[in-house]
Amino acid sequence: MNSQSQARQIQRVWQQGLARRQFLKWGLGSVATVAAVAAGGFALLRRSPRDAVSRPGWAADLSDDEFHLFDRAREVLLPVAGTALVDSAAIPVVQNIQRTLNYLDPVTRKELGAGLGLLDNIAVFTHGCRFVDLELPEARQMLDRWGEGGVLQRTLATVLKQLVYSAYWQDPQTWQPVEFDGPVSDKWGLSYLGNAPLPGPLEVSAQETTV
Amino acid sequence: MSSPIMKASGLEVHQATDVTDSQITLEADVVVVGSGAGGAVAAYELARQGKRVIILEAGPYVPSKAFTEDFTDSLQTLYQDHGGQANSSGDLLVLQGACVGGSTVVNGCVCFRTPDFILQDWQRDFGLSELTEAELGPYFDEVERNLSVHDNGEHEIARHGQVIREGARKLGWSTKPLRRNIRQCGLTGHCLSGCKTERKQSMLVTYLPWAQAYGAEIYADTRVEKVLTEGGRASGVEAVVTGQDGIVVASLTVRAPRVVLAAGAVQTPVLLLKSGLANRSGQVGKNFACHPSLLVAARYPQPIYPWRGALLGVHIDEFMHPDKGGFILEDGGFGIVEMTMLAEPGTGEPFMEYMANARDLAGLVTLIHDHNVGTISWDGERKQIDYQLSEADFPSMKRAIKAAARLHLASGATEVYVPASDRRIIRSEDDIDDQVDSLENAPQHLRMVSYHPQGTCRMGADPLQSVVKANGETHDVAGLYVADASLLPTSIIVNPQITVYALATRIARQMA
Numbered sequence: 001m002n003s004q005s006q007a008r009q010i011q012r013v014w015q016q017g018l019a020r021r022q023f024l025k026w027g028l029g030s031v032a033t034v035a036a037v038a039a040g041g042f043a044l045l046r047r048s049p050r051d052a053v054s055r056p057g058w059a060a061d062l063s064d065d066e067f068h069l070f071d072r073a074r075e076v077l078l079p080v081a082g083t084a085l086v087d088s089a090a091i092p093v094v095q096n097i098q099r100t101l102n103y104l105d106p107v108t109r110k111e112l113g114a115g116l117g118l119l120d121n122i123a124v125f126t127h128g129c130r131f132v133d134l135e136l137p138e139a140r141q142m143l144d145r146w147g148e149g150g151v152l153q154r155t156l157a158t159v160l161k162q163l164v165y166s167a168y169w170q171d172p173q174t175w176q177p178v179e180f181d182g183p184v185s186d187k188w189g190l191s192y193l194g195n196a197p198l199p200g201p202l203e204v205s206a207q208e209t210t211v
Numbered sequence: 212m213s214s215p216i217m218k219a220s221g222l223e224v225h226q227a228t229d230v231t232d233s234q235i236t237l238e239a240d241v242v243v244v245g246s247g248a249g250g251a252v253a254a255y256e257l258a259r260q261g262k263r264v265i266i267l268e269a270g271p272y273v274p275s276k277a278f279t280e281d282f283t284d285s286l287q288t289l290y291q292d293h294g295g296q297a298n299s300s301g302d303l304l305v306l307q308g309a310c311v312g313g314s315t316v317v318n319g320c321v322c323f324r325t326p327d328f329i330l331q332d333w334q335r336d337f338g339l340s341e342l343t344e345a346e347l348g349p350y351f352d353e354v355e356r357n358l359s360v361h362d363n364g365e366h367e368i369a370r371h372g373q374v375i376r377e378g379a380r381k382l383g384w385s386t387k388p389l390r391r392n393i394r395q396c397g398l399t400g401h402c403l404s405g406c407k408t409e410r411k412q413s414m415l416v417t418y419l420p421w422a423q424a425y426g427a428e429i430y431a432d433t434r435v436e437k438v439l440t441e442g443g444r445a446s447g448v449e450a451v452v453t454g455q456d457g458i459v460v461a462s463l464t465v466r467a468p469r470v471v472l473a474a475g476a477v478q479t480p481v482l483l484l485k486s487g488l489a490n491r492s493g494q495v496g497k498n499f500a501c502h503p504s505l506l507v508a509a510r511y512p513q514p515i516y517p518w519r520g521a522l523l524g525v526h527i528d529e530f531m532h533p534d535k536g537g538f539i540l541e542d543g544g545f546g547i548v549e550m551t552m553l554a555e556p557g558t559g560e561p562f563m564e565y566m567a568n569a570r571d572l573a574g575l576v577t578l579i580h581d582h583n584v585g586t587i588s589w590d591g592e593r594k595q596i597d598y599q600l601s602e603a604d605f606p607s608m609k610r611a612i613k614a615a616a617r618l619h620l621a622s623g624a625t626e627v628y629v630p631a632s633d634r635r636i637i638r639s640e641d642d643i644d645d646q647v648d649s650l651e652n653a654p655q656h657l658r659m660v661s662y663h664p665q666g667t668c669r670m671g672a673d674p675l676q677s678v679v680k681a682n683g684e685t686h687d688v689a690g691l692y693v694a695d696a697s698l699l700p701t702s703i704i705v706n707p708q709i710t711v712y713a714l715a716t717r718i719a720r721q722m723a
């Protein structure tokens with residue numbers, strides 16, 4: 001069986017999974033369930049040249065596939081040519097994503113990983129290769145189409161985008177070109193007002209009056 | 212009783228790092244669960260009556276001075292589930308503060324009294340005949356005075372508010388300055404990351420230090436897991452103390468004849484469900500409403516700098532009454548990270564072009580009077596928030612988006628971005644119907660955020676239809692009270708903090 005027909009088979013399993021659940025739950029929960037059904041099949045899907053490259057040491061909390069997916073998504077989602085914006089290669093985008101994912105509870109984290117694996121692999125039967133190997137314009141078109149697609153596609157496209165966007169824009173290096181001020185209170189020297197006075201009689205202890 | 216002593220700044224808080232015993236048992240007259248709007252107010256009122264009060268707060272104590280004014284960082288440190296709390300479809304972010312002071316620490320300071328037509332619904336439909344405007348008026352007066360609530364002055368209406376107000380004037384729509392609980396606003400625009408210089412009159416700088424001045428003790432990092440009863444009466448709570456590294460350092464029991472639950476509209480019902488209490492009606496966790504809100508952004512021909520100035524300036528109340536639409540619009544500032552979640556201008560270059568012009572954007576927050584169609588449940592391991600915008604509410608949502616688009620255009624915007632998963636841009640009045648009518652009420656289509664979860668332990672006169680009485684005590688368990696946003700029997704359209712403060716004050720006073 002070639003990888004495309006394997007992918008189709010996986011999609012069938014996947015859709016049956018959704019049908020059984022009567023389309024009741026559309027979120028990452030359902031993504032995870034169907035992805036888990038298909039998980040064995042992913043291993044058989046088309047390999048990417050990136051598979052030969054291991055993730056860097058700091059990316060210990062991501063799988064190799066996740067690292068490659070996020071790094072490719074960074075290139076797809078954050079083009080800066082012709083703008084004054086900072087090149088995403090100079091920003092620790094994938095590190096920031098890893099940090100966000102580490103805040104997730106283990107179940108949601110697993111579900112998310114499965115969902116993103118699905119996004120990467122499902123391109124095989126629409127484009128003949130994984131998402132990470134799509135040319136940039138194709139990858140962008142795919143995400144635009146997914147934004148208009150079914151619930152599952154919308155969910156995965158939105159999750160991927162929001163992880164990458166916030167990982168990039170949270171870095172202070174990205175703020176200056178758009179004139180975002182960032183933290184200002186200390187910069188402006190704003191004084192601290194302290195606790196509000198008690199309604200009614202008040203006695204602030206002497207040693208604690210300095211703010 | 213001696214005069215109360217209050218710290219000039221900050222709080223004395225027992226934290227996980229202070230714990231030396233793995234099992235702690237405490238005694239009090241009242242144990243309050245949660246230190247947000249309802250918990251802090253109830254704790255102060257009870258401590259002032261001379262009661263020994265212990266406040267248990269699941270989140271950490273982060274003093275104002277440690278706030279970073281960095282939204283991503285604040286989501287991770289100050290918010291429930293590190294900012295990731297969502298409904299089960301993942302298309303509605305349910306934001307709640309989870310730190311000492313609760314959501315009041317990160318809220319936008321907007322203050323509204325409960326609209327009278329909402330109170331009338333409560334009287335008529337839930338037998339809450341005592342909750343009239345006349346009865347609650349003095350409580351509203353008092354909490355507003357305590358919290359320095361005032362109409363925004365002209366200097367507190369940022370450029371985004373000014374353009375919106377001008378557009379509303381052209382359309383002839385009723386617009387008013389928002390009222391906010393803030394002293395000498397620093398105009399930083401960082402409300403949602405906590406107010407570093409202690410100007411926002413959140414619980415962190417008001418009712419909590421005041422409660423402490425009257426002897427209340429605050430325990431942070433302490434999550435209540437179970438409410439205890441003896442002979443059908445509340446008798447205390449069991450909790451765990453967890454360090455910032457996630458390691459449980461102690462179990463803590465508080466014995467108290469009165470338990471006040473104020474863990475917010477998601478966690479309070481979870482706690483009751485876990486404890487198997489107060490649910491004869493089957494209504495615990497039901498009737499969840501949340502004012503699903505959208506931030507409709509638009510691009511202007513001139514710089515707006517949506518992050519500069521007070522976060523929220525004016526509101527349009529033209530459509531507030533359900534007969535006129537049942538929604539309000541508030542002009543809302545935002546920072547650069549929030550901007551990435553607002554619009555879908557297209558993947559790649561269009562998105563980066565949209566971001567490159569960030570300074571030219573202004574936003575309108577839509578709030579609708581949603582029906583109480585959601586449910587909070589507990590499966591033994593995890594809580595679940597099941598909420599989808601109901602078919603009955605979808606038309607209100609669309610009306611609110613259309614009004615926001617019209618208002619932006621009248622205010623001079625050149626492009627209005629519909630916050631959906633696909634690319635929808637409105638450039639003229641003619642585009643509005645096309646772009647909005649074709650929206651589907653399907654999961655993951657609209658990018659919704661809720662700042663106002665409510666309704667999951669509703670008040671009412673009938674013990675078979677509601678969880679608590681008008682005095683806040685549960686119908687089923689004597690001595691067990693609820694004093695947070697879970698109480699509200701219907702959604703209230705407007706921002707709820709003042710409603711919660713007033714109800715918590717009344718409940719605590721009646722408890723005496």
Ligand SMILES: Cc1cc2nc3c(=O)[nH]c(=O)nc-3n(C[C@H](O)[C@H](O)[C@H](O)COP(=O)(O)OP(=O)(O)OC[C@H]3O[C@@H](n4cnc5c(N)ncnc54)[C@H](O)[C@@H]3O)c2cc1C
Binds near residue numbers: 250403434473696697
């Ligand atoms: C970002 C944001 C902006 C907002 N803006 C506004 C606004 O401008 N105006 C307005 O009126 N309202 C606003 N709100 C809403 C308002 O702050 C809330 O309605 C109000 O604070 C609700 O009060 P509460 O007591 O129900 O819960 P909260 O204030 O959320 O307090 C609940 C507390 O209980 C703690 N807790 C939870 N579970 C447990 C447990 N098991 N054990 C111990 N502690 C527990 C939580 O950590 C939390 O600190 C905003 C909210 C948010 C999140």
